[in-house]
Amino acid sequence: MARFPIGIILLLVISVLIYFGIAQRVLDRLRLSDKAALGVIAAIIVGGFINIPLPGKPRIEASLNVGGGLVPLLLSGYLFLEAGTVKEKVRAIAGILFTAGAIYLTGFFLGAEPETMFLDPLYVYPVVGGVVAYIIGRSRRSAFIAATVGILLVDVVMYFWLLFTGRPGAVLIGGGGAFDAVVIGGLLAVLLAEFIGETREFLQGGPEARGKAKLLLKQLRPIHRKEEEDNE
């Protein structure tokens, strides 16, 4: 039997803990409860082993993975329905379309070999999704929706391209389960939106208070409430 030294065992255990630990905090930032966040992570892990076959043709294999595709899609749908205003919903949809377009264009401009690229596509897509979603939506929820559904949409386009052309190929939507680009994309996009938002606030010395609804400002730290009162 093959042997595994202690280093490799620790590496596997700790990297899994770090990854899912970060994932839990990210979902927490999407205003899910602690239990719901853990439930989603469990669904992603378990669902990673379940593939729903999609109609194909000879030598065209297509499936939707529950953990890497369906759960992030359902979560995005839930977050979309939970979005506070019509404006936020419209922005989320625009984010999805722009992300899918930007990812398609990025794939077009990047060469065929990862070493010719500035950054591996695995990391480029979440960056694109996160940045586009932040510019359009300026919210963590729309960052998550835009990145996950945007990346999924590229897969859907590929699926129909294969069916239409009849060329052999495989589209396993979310087939990487918890480690699929869809899940990594959603998580990194939220982190990126958070990072950009925090950096911006840090640079300008606090959140922008002018012209914002009082209800939103209520949640901010006392210093900003003071700033708002001063403005009034």
Next chain:
Amino acid sequence: MNRVSLRFFAFIIVLLLAPLLGQSPCLGWEGLTGRFEEERTDGGFYTILDDRGNVIHRTAHKLYVGDEYFTSKNLHYRITRIEGDCAYAEEVTNEKESPQKSASTLEALLAKAADSGARKNLVAIYHTHSDESYVPSDGSASVYANGGIFKVGKVFAEKLRSEGFEVLHSLRPHDPHDANAYYRSRRTAVQLLQKQPVAIIDVHRDAVPPDVYEAVVNGQKVTKIKFVIGRENPRMSANLQFAKELKSVLDEIHPGLVEGILVSRGNYNQDLAPRALLVEVGSHTNAREDAQKGVALFADAFPEVFGITGVRPEAPAPPTNRGDWKALFWGILIAGGMIAGFLYLNTGSWKGAWERFLDFFRIEFGGKKEGER
């Protein structure tokens, strides 16, 4: 929009365009036109030279400053300058010592525990570039979704089976050969990893003149093999250690088979497992039959590296784990740095960041409620 916002959006635009700006000017047009381009078959390739102008290696992989190369003689070079198709490299260290070492008592105990577990002697093989073929044998450098590389993979799988391994060989096509090929093959890699293999190998071929990979090993004409490790990968140290272990064994049993180890940009799905490897078996200009003989010799290293008993008479050497520790150290350091940086941004001071960090434990484990002071 105030000045900070403007500066900020400029930063975002630069970030968004960075992947495009990062392309070399000489590849820019190819990037535009060659969306579905195949491997370079125009005879173009990159040459790595040492400071005296000696050729160290030639490859179709695009090279960057900071990429590394371990030669067949275990000389370790780092690329310091690139001019056109020439990459100039400096020697880093001489890694002549063997990476094999004896296991500690704790390692031995854990190894024994792992031995009695459910893990099989399973090796997974897949092909991200399922079109890659060999011109002299297959008639073309690229055969859509059915490349000669599948046949090379089959020989590799059969040889591993004869060595006492179970093998999962995926013949799933990941075409077209474009920027998203690794994105698609990632799903295949994850599915294969769900079966808990001890190693996962992505089998490719290179695109350079035939002499780079031509060799006579143990009296038979074969193509050499080369390992490629992705630098944009948190498990790089572990993967590199694995490549070195394989090379060390092959240098002993089949001297001259391994051309070297290239550490280049990219991820190659190697973040998924500590024993994930990309292997180039010859070039499109070599005969596939020679590549098949080369890959069969490559399989001979596996029993020793994974300590499979009953195949080689001598006691198997346990795998080393220096690379695993290194990967672990960097993983924890990077995650810790990111959390610290984020808390600093979030609170505006290091003191605040520390308080927020302690609050997490107070709330999660100490019974303190959120919002309490």
